[in-house]
Amino acid sequence: MASIEVRHAEEKDLLAITKLWQRNIKTINTATDIANLYRYFGRYFLIAVDTERGEAVGFVAGAVRDGHGHISGIAVEREYRRRGIGSALITNLYDVLRKDGFKRITLEVRKSNSNAIRFYERQGFKPCTVINGYYADGEDAIVYEKDI
Numbered sequence: 001m002a003s004i005e006v007r008h009a010e011e012k013d014l015l016a017i018t019k020l021w022q023r024n025i026k027t028i029n030t031a032t033d034i035a036n037l038y039r040y041f042g043r044y045f046l047i048a049v050d051t052e053r054g055e056a057v058g059f060v061a062g063a064v065r066d067g068h069g070h071i072s073g074i075a076v077e078r079e080y081r082r083r084g085i086g087s088a089l090i091t092n093l094y095d096v097l098r099k100d101g102f103k104r105i106t107l108e109v110r111k112s113n114s115n116a117i118r119f120y121e122r123q124g125f126k127p128c129t130v131i132n133g134y135y136a137d138g139e140d141a142i143v144y145e146k147d148i
């Protein structure tokens with residue numbers, strides 16, 4: 001099985017992150033949006049690399065919003081899913097956020113994204129509100145939160 005390393009993202013990883021983001025997440029985020037998020041919150045961008053292929057196969061884009069940690073995006077390439085890579089990315093992000101003094105993390109997820117919802121609930125996230133019509137196509141978002 002491939003060996004996977006989770007590390008902080010660097011500027012040179014932005015193209016790979018953008019491709020992963022746009023291929024795996026139903027999104028309207030452009031490369032510029034993602035680059036801007038990286039400019040502000042690059043410290044909270046982590047990637048998972050298949051060290052044999054030398055390729056990024058997953059990422060988490062963390063951020064700070066309203067004084068707490070936030071997940072702007074997380075994805076693992078389809079053929080690498082269900083091997084604990086998403087969990088490794090998110091738990092490494094908790095560590096970075098905790099080091100910076102944050103105690104809570106939030107995210108929004110599409111109501112229809114049942115795989116991601118199962119993943120987040122397995123991580124211990126709890127639903128707190130619904131934002132009607134949050135996404136550009138009109139779908140509602142469920143806001144989840146977790147103490148870290």
Ligand SMILES: CC(C)(COP(=O)(O)OP(=O)(O)OC[C@H]1O[C@@H](n2cnc3c(N)ncnc32)[C@H](O)[C@@H]1OP(=O)(O)O)[C@@H](O)C(=O)NCCC(=O)NCCS
Binds near residue numbers: 087
């Ligand atoms: C959500 C996502 C990042 C999870 O990544 P992953 O590497 O597959 O997650 P893990 O292997 O760490 O999963 C941990 C646990 O979460 C749950 N889980 C993850 N994916 C699941 C699925 N498709 N169905 C049911 N449970 C799931 C399981 O309990 C799993 O443990 P198990 O495999 O031992 O049963 C991945 O499915 C993905 O990239 N989805 C597309 C992008 C997306 O929707 N992102 C979220 C919105 S921003």
